[in-house]
Amino acid sequence: MSWNTFKQHYLSINELDFALDYSRIRFSNDFFQANEAKMQSAFNAMDALEAGSIANPDEERQVGHYWLRNAELAPDTETQKAITDALEMIHSIVEKVHSGSCAGKNGAFKNLLIIGIGGSALGPQFVADALGGPKNDRINTFYFDNTDPDGMDRTLDRLEGQLGQTLSVVISKSGGTAETRNGMVEAKNAYTKAGLDFAKHAIAITGEGSKLDTLAVEENWLYRLPMWDWVGGRTSELATVGLLPAALQGIQIDDLLNGAKAMDAVTRIKETRKNPAALLALSWYHATEGKGSKDMVILPYKDRLVLFSKYLQQLIMESLGKETDLDGKVVNQGIAVYGNKGSTDQHAYVQQLREGVHNFFVTFIEVLKDRKGDSISVDDSGNSTGDYLHGFYLGTREALDEKDRETLTVTIKEVNAHSIGQLIALFERAVGLYAHLININAYHQPGVEAGKKAATNILKMKQTIYELLEKESPSPLSVEAIAEKASLQNNEELIFKILYRLAHNSASNIHITSNNCPTEAEFYLQ
Ligand code: PA5
Numbered sequence: 404m405s406w407n408t409f410k411q412h413y414l415s416i417n418e419l420d421f422a423l424d425y426s427r428i429r430f431s432n433d434f435f436q437a438n439e440a441k442m443q444s445a446f447n448a449m450d451a452l453e454a455g456s457i458a459n460p461d462e463e464r465q466v467g468h469y470w471l472r473n474a475e476l477a478p479d480t481e482t483q484k485a486i487t488d489a490l491e492m493i494h495s496i497v498e499k500v501h502s503g504s505c506a507g508k509n510g511a512f513k514n515l516l517i518i519g520i521g522g523s524a525l526g527p528q529f530v531a532d533a534l535g536g537p538k539n540d541r542i543n544t545f546y547f548d549n550t551d552p553d554g555m556d557r558t559l560d561r562l563e564g565q566l567g568q569t570l571s572v573v574i575s576k577s578g579g580t581a582e583t584r585n586g587m588v589e590a591k592n593a594y595t596k597a598g599l600d601f602a603k604h605a606i607a608i609t610g611e612g613s614k615l616d617t618l619a620v621e622e623n624w625l626y627r628l629p630m631w632d633w634v635g636g637r638t639s640e641l642a643t644v645g646l647l648p649a650a651l652q653g654i655q656i657d658d659l660l661n662g663a664k665a666m667d668a669v670t671r672i673k674e675t676r677k678n679p680a681a682l683l684a685l686s687w688y689h690a691t692e693g694k695g696s697k698d699m700v701i702l703p704y705k706d707r708l709v710l711f712s713k714y715l716q717q718l719i720m721e722s723l724g725k726e727t728d729l730d731g732k733v734v735n736q737g738i739a740v741y742g743n744k745g746s747t748d749q750h751a752y753v754q755q756l757r758e759g760v761h762n763f764f765v766t767f768i769e770v771l772k773d774r775k776g777d778s779i780s781v782d783d784s785g786n787s788t789g790d791y792l793h794g795f796y797l798g799t800r801e802a803l804d805e806k807d808r809e810t811l812t813v814t815i816k817e818v819n820a821h822s823i824g825q826l827i828a829l830f831e832r833a834v835g836l837y838a839h840l841i842n843i844n845a846y847h848q849p850g851v852e853a854g855k856k857a858a859t860n861i862l863k864m865k866q867t868i869y870e871l872l873e874k875e876s877p878s879p880l881s882v883e884a885i886a887e888k889a890s891l892q893n894n895e896e897l898i899f900k901i902l903y904r905l906a907h908n909s910a911s912n913i914h915i916t917s918n919n920c921p922t923e924a925e926f927y928l929q
Pocket of ligand 1: 521635638
């Protein structure tokens with residue numbers, strides 16, 4: 404790697420304290436020239452999207468997350484007003500919560516329980532962890548982001564005796580997601596058991612008229628904040644979904660929005676070599692041959708960014724992982740994303756990255772400022788812990804390069820609300836541009852819907868089996884007999900899996916006869 408090559412592939416944007424180094428992607432000489440027309444077409448498609456075109460054709464929806472940080476961009480005054488009104492409402496709610504004029508039964512809110520999943524949880528979790536800390540947080544945040552009963556118990560144990568000072572924020576764009584609904588029901592049960600009225604401690608963030616919205620109206624919850632169908636779940640961190648929790652925590656949400664707005668401005672530039680989102684998208688295109696042939700490893704050398712890979716995993720994989728392209732052709736697209744943080748991961752999977760199967764490229768996130776204060780030396784040469792962290796980043800980058808493993812580096816000055824807003828906006832736009840390069844709809848998620856439908860069918864099957872065993876009670880029946888009697892032939896495996904779990908949960912009253920081989924055992928209800 405020559406100094407000249409580095410300089411030619413290093414885009415530094417001084418006003419944002421941001422840089423992208425794409426010098427370690429091994430572009431062929433004519434790559435940028437060969438793909439310039441495609442990139443220009445992607446820029447034009449992005450212009451149309453921002454102007455309000457139906458950029459999500461399957462769901463016939465506009466895609467408006469860029470308007471959230473610059474309401475004037477929204478294509479009509481009604482949408483502009485919806486954005487600014489929601490922002491005002493967030494500031495007003497937060498002021499009331501922080502001042503104690505909106506409080507729980509037992510006093511000012513000191514805890515926040517966020518109930519949501521996917522795009523309604525990952526962004527809030529990432530931002531809370533990146534920007535929070537025990538010294539500055541105005542509120543302690545907890546999550547129900549799954550329908551795991553034990554997971555919820557664990558969280559409720561942490562909140563024991565404190566629900567009267569806990570504000571629950573239930574987040575669901577659709578307002579009908581089972582995991583979130585279940586979490587809400589469990590939370591409500593816990594408040595009720597503690598002698599508290601859930602509604603007086605609850606805020607809903609959801610689409611107008613959704614089931615959740617209707618419930619919040621009926622039960623007279625504290626507040627309802629809107630989510631709009633033109634914002635996708637995974638791009639909703641800078642909508643009400645992410646902004647309310649962040650502001651309650653004490654994060655400067657205007658800085659988050661301004662960071663995103665500033666990054667939007669530079670990623671709108673149509674000169675490819677000056678546009679970091681375009682350069683990222685083209686780097687992905689080159690590294691994965693435009694078909695996801697390599698995985699994207701996200702390696703931030705900063706503890707505060709540990710959840711960034713999880714956040715990006717959803718943003719990128721749910722957006723790009725599509726069976727068909729926009730012309731209906733089967734393409735099975737996507738890029739697998741994983742990661743954690745450096746240097747920790749050097750003691751885990753980086754061994755394989757350097758020497759094992761060559762199926763990835765790395766995106767390093769480099770943070771220039773080590774910490775708020777000064778550092779002590781930790782060795783005889785005067786090195787600080789930050790010197791080591793940086794050394795490990797540079798060393799890993801070199802070690803990978805030596806073995807022809809490609810890497811990108813995104814550099815920010817420090818982790819703050821402005822730079823986090825920038826990172827969110829950068830990757831949102833890179834995903835949008837890359838989706839255009841590979842001709843797919845990045846804004847729908849039919850696979851997620853398919854999973855939801857399949858789960859509903861399983862629950863229906865469970866009901867049928869249960870009713871049969873109730874009728875036959877207490878006679879034990881084999882899996883095969885159940886399949887036949889319930890007209891569920893060819894579903895023996897599912898019947899076994901459903902009953903075997905139920906037999907391990909006493910409240911179900913389902914039992915299994917003793918047999919060394921569980922698949923040969925019989926099940927009964929008593
Ligand atoms: O990004 C998405 O669209 C999904 O991951 C959703 O956020 C997730 O399924 C939760 O949906 P909802 O907010 O409607 O409850």
